[in-house]
Amino acid sequence: MAKRRRLNPRPSRSSIPESNHDSTTTPPEISEDDTCPVCQLLLYRPVKTGCNHTLCQSCMATWAEVSLSHEMQIVDIDTDIEDQQSHQPFDAAEELEARCPMCRTQTTASLDQVRSQELQTKYPEAYTQRLAEGTPSDPDTTQTLQTLTLHIGNTHQLTTPTQPVDVSDPTPPNRHAWTFFLRPSNPHLLEEVHIHLQPTFRPARVIRTRPPFEVSRLGWGTFTVTAQILLKAGYSWVHAEAQDSPDGAEGGMLGVEWRLDFAGRGSMGRLRVRVR
Template identity: 45%
Template sequence: MPERSSTRRKTRQQKSPAEEDITSNVNNNNPSDTPSSPNSTAHSTATQQNPPTEEPINEDDICQICHLLLLRPVKTTCNHIFCEPCFSHWADVSINQMTLGLAIDEPMLLPSNEVEARCPMCRTSTVAQIDQHRTAELQSKYPTAYRIRARNAPFGTSDEDGAIIEHMTLYIGNEHRLQRRESASDRNTHEWRFFVRASRTDIIEEVQVFLHPTFRQSSLVLQYPPYSIRRVGWGVFTIHANVVLKAGYSWVSPEAEDTSDGQVRGKLPLEWMLDFGGGGSQGRLRLKVRKEKEGVDWDLEVLSEGVRRGWVRQREGDPDYVPTGEE
């Protein structure tokens, strides 16, 4: 049987940090700068006779995008596995920020660590989630090679200012149920529930909802999930909603606006036309969020900013508040 081509090998090689240092030191040592001694000569000879060992990597443990050892592997719904940084970057360049219309009974995929994109292997629309079991397995199987990969590939995606860019999946839509009419003159025959559901509720400050002015309470502020309201009406109209992020975060979107309390690009305006056909409908958006900083100092700064914004909102909602000259 003929030997398999080198392009079909089932293992790849990767040097350890210690081996890289040895190679670097041997190449950089200049005989004119380093005094000659029997020990140094013996060390040089031993290094030449015993080249650095290499850690074999199975082909099944190599990312199909970067062709290196899988780092924080993610598994797609179409059963393909990639590096988390690689698939996140792939999602960035192929992301569709337009609302994707879905049936109301379409299952919602809202884990916070999900990444959605068209699979680079089979080109089907897919969602990838981090495979914790596979990650632990690779760390145990390739302790040296995995440490090199983790050192050279930072977690997450950052912009030119060093801020971390994260993804958020957001659903907006309404459920609908046709009510039984009590009389021919009864026009309130539609019961509906408007909702906004997000994969990262931990960074959402509030969701502001604006209904048709004919409703008794046409403006609402939803501060805790689930972000939804239920009403009864007779006709469809467009609902406007603002998704406001907490301090320290901002939307990466051309539609983002500054909030009234001073959060730069902290508000994302959305619109949804009520759907009274059948059980309703929903839309899915893949969005980006910018995390300004990290660390203890950042946490304290965010806490302080959150308190300040809370005072501003309280003053805005107090009809009897009169600003002083010190403000």
Template identity: 40%
Template sequence: MSQLDLSGASAGNAVVDEIDHDDLCPICRHVLHRPVVTQCNHTLCESCMAEWAEVSVTSQMTIPLDEEPQDFSALNLQAKCPMCRTLTSARRSEEAEERVRERYPEEYNKRDEEYLADEETKDVSVQTLTVYIGNTAKEVRDIGDGRKMYDWEFFVKVSDQSVINEVEVLLHETFKQPRTVKRRAPYSIRREGWGTFTVRANVVLKAGYSWISSDAVDSRYAKRVSLPLEWTLSFEDGGSQARCRLKIKNERRRLR
């Protein structure tokens, strides 16, 4: 337990009461540690920003189809502010850090110790993922009336497949088998057709993981385990894809 959150509410509140409101992290309610300032002008602990800022799905856009998912650093991403949900980014504030170090040296040193200890023993970790969603398309024949038939393949690609339990793909109801569940990569489905429509995909995590996203939904057995995504088929230029920037929480150690 944090030294700033002592058992016994009065003791913990006494410590907090001694700290100026502007020097408290609005997330953990402890003295700011390695403070960062967002573009929307909120100051909070770097670790709180990293854990609770929501990295969101990008809007549908055209990017090279041969670009593959890969890991990236969450520190440089734009994300939704944990406080106001505004899309923002954050930078370290040396001014705020010097202020809290000088005003509350004992408390700040305790935060330093706790931070290092938590990094070694914490049960919860936050992992960043890239998820690509899109489709390829190849013209196969002209069917008249200005329409062309396409051989298309819808796909979902994830930078770390080990955390994925399944991907449920939902096509238009006019297809014979509109629902397909893929339990291992490649998470893709191939069909022929002339009309475009919106494909829905539910990306379901394995037990012990949860999405850090307001779009995530619960299953019967776990919270925020499924993330619904949508993709409108594109037949121009051989297809297209979007890159999603997402975060998941790993609580598997707590299950032991």
């Protein structure tokens, strides 16, 4: 009689090692605290405002562009302009005053490097995707924005008339020595400045092609000086009142006005504008 072959017992289900059919891991869900309040995506290159809000650098830059106040602020004529001059490219809202999109407080923002590194470590896949999305290929979107600070004003000194006063002449004597000035934080961006005076002055239009952009006169009364600021080729003003320059450059000219101040030593205003 042939011996019956003994079969090996079927191993129990618990003894079979389970294979991992899904080799990928599910990316962690992005916390609400790590989401930009503007675009509702993972914070990318986060900036922190002075009012303690955090959002994407590009979102703050876009918001600052539409919310930037173009109103001139009067500052002390003795303000040290050199300390305020910056030629750095526009980076989010770095040192640029704009209203926070969350609380509408006038504030500035700066890049939060520590938070950026934390997000890259916490969400490597999502951050890589944001990196790819945040690298624009359109040349129009890669143009560098700069913040240009313009200090505009006039100095003043009361002088003694050098000629005898003609009592029959109703016009007051020219006793006010004044200098109108325009001091940009980056003069290398300017092609020239056209300064328009009252028609009684000769010449009534003065063109300055290099610093100092100023004109000095002796007169008897105040009036409004208009200055047309022309940028060099390839640059344009990011301003609602920008005009095409005489040579046809789109948005290449910006006009500003200043009322001469003969009280004391004069006065000065500060205007922050954007250049692309």
